[in-house]
Amino acid sequence: MKSLNKRIYLSPPHMTGNEQEYINKAFSSNWIAPLGPNVDQFEANLADYVKVNNALAVSSGTAAIHLALRLLNVKKGDVIFCSTLTFVASANPILYEGATPVFIDAEFETWNMCPVSLEKALQNAAKDGPLPKAVIVVNLYGQTAKMDEIIRVCHEFGVPIIEDAAESLGAEYRGKKSGSFGDFGIFSFNGNKIITTSGGGMLVTNNKEDIEQARFLSTQARDKAAHYQHSEMGFNYKLSNILAGIGIAQLQAIEERVEKKREIFFRYEEELGSLDGITFMKEYRDSRHNRWLTTLMIDQAKTSTTPLKLIEALEKENIEARRVWKPLHLQPLFNEAPIFQVHEGSSVAERLFENGLCLPSGTNMTKEEQYHVINTIKKVILKQKECSTNPLVV
Ligand SMILES: Cc1ncc(COP(=O)(O)O)c(C=O)c1O
Numbered sequence: 001m002k003s004l005n006k007r008i009y010l011s012p013p014h015m016t017g018n019e020q021e022y023i024n025k026a027f028s029s030n031w032i033a034p035l036g037p038n039v040d041q042f043e044a045n046l047a048d049y050v051k052v053n054n055a056l057a058v059s060s061g062t063a064a065i066h067l068a069l070r071l072l073n074v075k076k077g078d079v080i081f082c083s084t085l086t087f088v089a090s091a092n093p094i095l096y097e098g099a100t101p102v103f104i105d106a107e108f109e110t111w112n113m114c115p116v117s118l119e120k121a122l123q124n125a126a127k128d129g130p131l132p133k134a135v136i137v138v139n140l141y142g143q144t145a146k147m148d149e150i151i152r153v154c155h156e157f158g159v160p161i162i163e164d165a166a167e168s169l170g171a172e173y174r175g176k177k178s179g180s181f182g183d184f185g186i187f188s189f190n191g192n193k194i195i196t197t198s199g200g201g202m203l204v205t206n207n208k209e210d211i212e213q214a215r216f217l218s219t220q221a222r223d224k225a226a227h228y229q230h231s232e233m234g235f236n237y238k239l240s241n242i243l244a245g246i247g248i249a250q251l252q253a254i255e256e257r258v259e260k261k262r263e264i265f266f267r268y269e270e271e272l273g274s275l276d277g278i279t280f281m282k283e284y285r286d287s288r289h290n291r292w293l294t295t296l297m298i299d300q301a302k303t304s305t306t307p308l309k310l311i312e313a314l315e316k317e318n319i320e321a322r323r324v325w326k327p328l329h330l331q332p333l334f335n336e337a338p339i340f341q342v343h344e345g346s347s348v349a350e351r352l353f354e355n356g357l358c359l360p361s362g363t364n365m366t367k368e369e370q371y372h373v374i375n376t377i378k379k380v381i382l383k384q385k386e387c388s389t390n391p392l393v394v
Contacts, residue, residue, distance in 0.1 A: 007320065008319045008362075009320050009362055010320045010358060011293060011360075011361050012191075012192070012362045012364065014253075014257070016250065016252065016253045017249075018249035019245065019246045021245075022245030023245045025038065032240075034219075034240050035238060036241030038241045038242070038244035039057050039239055039240075041244070042244040042245075043055040049177070049251060049254065052179075052185065052204040053208065054205055054206065054207070054208055054210075055204045056203045057201075057202055058201045058202065058238060058239055059199065059201065059236075059237050060188065060201045061166040061187060061190065061201035062093060062188075063218070063235070064187070064201040065090065065186050066093035066097075067217055067218060067235075068162045069096075069097055069099070069134065070214075071184070071210050071214055071217075072133055072134050072183075073133070074094075074099050074134065076099065077099070078130075079099065079100050079101075079130055079131075079132045079133065080134050081136065082101050082136040083104055083112060084327040084329045085111060085324070085325055085348075085352060086138040086164070089166070089188075090164050091103075100337070102338050102340065103327070103329040103334070103338070104121055104340050105342065105347050106352060109146070110143050110284045111295070113135075113146075114341070114348065115149035115150050117342055118135065118340070119153045120340055122153060132159055133160075134161070134162050135150070135161050135162070137150055137162070138164040139163065140167060141291075141292055142194070142261070142289050142293070143168065143281065143283070143284060143290075144168060144173035144178045144181075147174075147181040161181070163178075163179055163181050165186060166186060166188035166190075167194075167293075169187050169194055172287060174287070180204070184203060185205070187202040189243075189247055193292070194292050195247070195251055195253065195254055196246070197239065197243040197244065198243060216234070220235070221235075261290055261291040261292060262290075264291065264363075265294045268294050275303070275381055276303070277298060277299035277381075278298060279297045280294070280295070280296045294358070297356055298355050298356075307356060313376060319373055323353065327347065329347075329349075
C-alpha cells in the first residue's frame, strides 16, 4: 500500500477562499475590535440559518454554555444535569459556577442523552430534591439527541434545556435545525468543527431579553452610564470582528460541508460496513446527521482488534483517528458526580467509549486519502481475522 506523506487529520479547517474578503473589510474599515459589522452580520446569518430569533457571537462554545448558565441564575450548590458522553467543555462551566454536575447516560440509537435515564434522574430529584437548574443536552458528533422525549420530560419537571450543538451545526431533527430546540442553544467554531472561525462560539435563543443580558455579561457588564460603571460581574467573551468575518464566509458553505461530510460517511460505510464486527453510528429516524465525525463501534471479539490498535496502525500511516469521548462520570475531575442509567452498573456511554472510534472526516480530504484510511483499517481487520482463524499464522 502506498504511504501518503501528508498527514490526514480528523477534521481540519477548510477555508472557502472568501474569508479574506471579510477580513480585509475589517482591516480597511479599522474594525479591529470585538464588535463591528462582521459580528452583526455573522450573528444575523447564523440566527437566520438555524431559525432562531437571536444570536450572540462569543469567543468560544464553552463561553456560550457559561453565559447560558448565568442567564439561568445558576449559583453555588445548584445541580445541573449533563450528558456524560461528551467533551469536558460541556460540563466545565458547571464548575465555573460552583454548581454540581449530575451525569446522564447515553442510549445506543443516537449515542446521546438517554431520555429514560433522564426521566429516572428527574423523578429521583423531584422526590429527594433538588431539581436541576438546567439540563445540558449534547448532540454528539453531529447527531441530534432524541429532543422530543427530552423536551417532554424536561417540561414535565419545569427544567430548562441548554442544547450543546457545538458539533451539530447543520444537523436537523424533524425538519428543524439542531441547536434550535433548547431554551438556549450553543455552537462552537473551534478549528476542528464543521465550520470554524479558528476559535469562537455562538449563543442562540428566541428570548430577546436573554440575549441582551448575555451581550451585557459578555462585555464586562458595563452599566448604562456616562462613565465606566459596573454593578455586576461580567466577562470578556465577545468574538473579534476579524474572526466573525471568517465565520460569515464559512457559514455560506455550511450546506456544502454537510453534504461532503455525509458523502465521506457513506463511503466509509460502503467500504467497511460489511466487515464483521464493525457498526457505524446510525442516523436517527426523522433526522439529518451532519456527520461531523464518522464514528463506529468495533466488536473486539469478532474483529480481534481494539480501537487503540487501529489508532496505532493508522498513526503509523500518518493518519489521525481518535477514541470516542471518555464519559465524564469516569473522569477524575468529576469522580464525585453521580451517573443515572437505565440499568445500574451497565453504562451505554462506557460501552461506546470502550469500543468506539472516530475516523478522519475532513471535508478537504481527497478520495485517495480516504481510501488510504479505509485500506489501512481493512488490512488490520482482515489480518487479525486471518490470524485468529488460521492456526499457522501467528
Ligand atoms: C460537545 C462540545 N461542547 C462544547 C465544546 C466547546 O466549544 P469550544 O471549543 O468552542 O469552547 C466542544 C468543542 O470544542 C464540544 O465538542
